[in-house]
Amino acid sequence: MTFKRTxxxxxxxxxxxxxxxxxxxxxxxxxxxESGWRAAETTVTxxxxxxxxxxxxxxxxxxxxxxQIKAIRSFIxxxxxxxxxxxxxxxxxxxxxxxxxxxxxxxxxxxxxxDADKSLYLTAVTSDLVHEGKxxxxxxxxxxxxxxxxxxxxxxxxxxxxxIDRKAGFEQGIAGHDNLQIVRSQTGDFTRAQGKVVMExxxxxxxxxxxxALYAHNDDMAVGAIQAIKEAGLKPGEDIKIxxxxxxxxxxxxxxxxxxxxxxxxxPNMAGPALDALEKFLADGTAPEKWIQTxxxxxxxxxxxxxxxNEKKDLGY
Ligand code: AHR
Numbered sequence: 403m404t405f406k407r408t409x410x411x412x413x414x415x416x417x418x419x420x421x422x423x424x425x426x427x428x429x430x431x432x433x434x435x436e437s438g439w440r441a442a443e444t445t446v447t448x449x450x451x452x453x454x455x456x457x458x459x460x461x462x463x464x465x466x467x468x469x470q471i472k473a474i475r476s477f478i479x480x481x482x483x484x485x486x487x488x489x490x491x492x493x494x495x496x497x498x499x500x501x502x503x504x505x506x507x508x509x510x511x512x513x514x515x516x517d518a519d520k521s522l523y524l525t526a527v528t529s530d531l532v533h534e535g536k537x538x539x540x541x542x543x544x545x546x547x548x549x550x551x552x553x554x555x556x557x558x559x560x561x562x563x564x565x566i567d568r569k570a571g572f573e574q575g576i577a578g579h580d581n582l583q584i585v586r587s588q589t590g591d592f593t594r595a596q597g598k599v600v601m602e603x604x605x606x607x608x609x610x611x612x613x614x615a616l617y618a619h620n621d622d623m624a625v626g627a628i629q630a631i632k633e634a635g636l637k638p639g640e641d642i643k644i645x646x647x648x649x650x651x652x653x654x655x656x657x658x659x660x661x662x663x664x665x666x667x668x669x670p671n672m673a674g675p676a677l678d679a680l681e682k683f684l685a686d687g688t689a690p691e692k693w694i695q696t697x698x699x700x701x702x703x704x705x706x707x708x709x710x711x712n713e714k715k716d717l718g719y
Contacts, residue, residue: 442718475501484680496518509523512672531567531571535569543575543576545664560591611641616642618644621665624665646662647668658707
């Protein structure tokens with residue numbers, strides 16, 4: 403193991419025989435389908451593989467790390483050329499990543515990071531998750547312009563890198579603004595249904611008029627929360643400002659309708675850069691950077707959200 407891992411780490415004494423995309427078999431361990439964004443990532447990944455003639459073996463883990471580990475072991479046993487993993491949580495990957503390294507199968511992480519030695523994977527294609535949270539916090543600080551604001555936060559899946567980093571980033575973004583206070587923070591597991599349930603509990607606990615803003619770690623939870631806010635007799639986007647992350651079509655629609663205020667875009671196309679990097683690496687050993695960073699863009703009511711909704715709505719979200 404040590405020899406092979408060192409091989410991967412030194413990126414890479416490994417000199418693969420030239421492999422062409424059309425000959426590649428790649429395993430993809432996807433988290434599940436908790437959000438519209440996740441559905442789009444799955445669609446785009448399958449399209450990117452098909453476009454390149456890659457045989458993509460897809461495994462849906464139904465939100466469970468144990469299912470991801472099983473899928474990865476099965477990919478290793480099948481002798482795939484490479485493995486894509488969207489890791490549901492950040493910890494607990496070392497052993498299975500070592501097994502992939504032992505088998506000399508390069509691994510690329512998609513959209514989330516892991517707490518494992520960097521030598522255990524080829525590269526990670528992700529946004530700057532802390533930055534996304536920071537942009538959300540800074541947007542709210544500027545929007546409130548010194549006025550007092552009691553904020554509730556809907557966190558993503560507990561233990562996942564976006565939940566950890568988007569929380570930290572938001573706290574950085576509002577740091578030094580004593581008028582802004584996070585009064586409640588709980589996981590909504592990145593789903594619409596839980597976003598609604600947890601927002602209902604926030605409204606009940608705080609009293610409907612005592613929440614000034616919602617920060618949700620993804621748009622799906624924000625869309626669920628919008629429903630809860632309406633059912634409580636309040637106007638989302640006005641009585642409660644809402645900022646979230648992903649820029650899914652429904653968020654653009656909600657902003658166009660005045661029911662949400664801002665979202666930060668996360669591209670669902672992680673597979674394009676990942677497969678580009680893998681194809682180069684497998685063809686001639688060219689090692690990519692350890693982090694391939696995707697762009698993050700803030701959208702507010704100043705943008706033409708209806709037009710963006712129409713552009714995005716058929717893209718697999
Ligand atoms: O890891 C990316 C996050 O996972 C997206 O923001 C969220 O919608 C998804 O479930």
